[in-house]
Amino acid sequence: MNSTERKMLSILKDMAENSEAVAVKAEFEAEGTRTEELLRLLEIARRADVKIGLKIGGCEAIRDLIEAKQFGVEYIIAPMVETPYALQKYIEAKNKVFTPDERGDIGFLVNIETDSGFQHSAEMAELAASENGIQGLVFGRVDYVGSLAMPRDSVNSPEVLAACRKVALDCKAHGLDFVVGGGISIDAVDVLKSIKDAHLSRFETRKIIFSGSALDKPALKQGLLNAVHFELLWLLNKREYYSIITNEDDKRIEMLDKRWKLLSQ
Template identity: 30%
Template sequence: MIHSNKEMINVLNELKSKFDIIGIKSSFEDEGVYFNELIKLKELTTITNLDLNIKIGGCEAISDINNCVALNVNGIVAPMIESEFALSKFIDAAKETLPGILFKKFNFHVNLESRSAYENVSRIFNKQNNYKFLSGVVVGRSDLAKSYDLTKANVNDLEIYKITEDIFKESKKYKLLTTMGGSVTFKSDKFIKKLFEKKLLDRIETRNIIFKLNDNVINNLDKAINLALSFESLWLRSKSSYYMNISNSYLDRANLIDERK
């Protein structure tokens, strides 16, 4: 994935200097990222001195956790945590896979992104004091909306805002970092600003970029998000070019073989 490498680094550096981004995120779950792609993202974050957070494929996705260790990522995120049992499974899997000092090295986050998670949020944190092992909570608004039979078009609705606010209020009782994702665009500005003003929202994330919220980001949300989208477009084009080259090499080889018949 050499295509656009310099451009991606330039955009990341601009995001860092202008908007103080924390890092890059990627996902084995909804994004279906390949390990070789994560190697490239790790290279980019190393060059730009940014964090790399990875969402694993489930609460007990041990192979994904092992891959996170191999890549020396900063944060591991468990998706679709809907019960205290699911959180316990995640913590236990992490402890068993990452013994001792290694366990303490990583930041663990959970995605609360469904109706069930919202209804169970207080029990999720209280079970065996598992919240003590967490760094933060991420609300994924797209899946949250879908769990209420809504669509991505509804992520900025008042109903979703109130649910998100309640989840973050509960999270703050346990002094957890709060992050909001799920179709974050300039249309989310009122949603974001309101939560930030109430000191309930610490971070936002697009598909691949994690922002630490401050007055500068809040006052320039449209520019910040557009620049993040520029990186994501370059990243997708880089992957497309990479796999297209591989595909063409396979086709060329197949044509050579066919000529031998």
């Protein structure tokens, strides 16, 4: 580990101990996490004794599911699942890749993050709870408001809160996990508490997943600040890693360029 990763580890341990951070997140989808990046995140998570959540590229991303199996993640989330049919495709895909025994170690979830998905949420909750289904639904608030052409800062609005509570109750009725993400910050704490009054298993920032019970912790606000710091360090570490790769052949390129110019004369 380098010094930045050691600092990330220290922050993650603090969040796990004091503000109920339960997992770190990576994304093959929007974030485009590369294998070498995921391996670094895995080491940090394992040393902090927290889980890994991985968002794959789609409801039927078989290759992503195979890689998730190889890396050994604890949560797998399929994005932009808008219909029961898409959810059924995800269920079939994960059941194809993972044996019944292996599925017992993993929480499979899907993102409800458009108005179309929201309109089908009750049907999807029922399907999710069927035999060999999945463990829960994630409400992605930022994409949800985007699908309604609402501004990003409306994620904490009464309208979005009502939508979250509705899906939360659908999940509760079927014994499913309900997770909220998208624009999670200190400003969202009161909204999250209102959702938790209905049903809330976890909530997540871009890189950190917290237990729903973290909302009762005095250290939560510090935990959310630490989540921002963790993501910042993650991006700085990523930039430094690739800058080293970018520059590692500069001297040989310069030498070969001079040699080629001399020989070509």
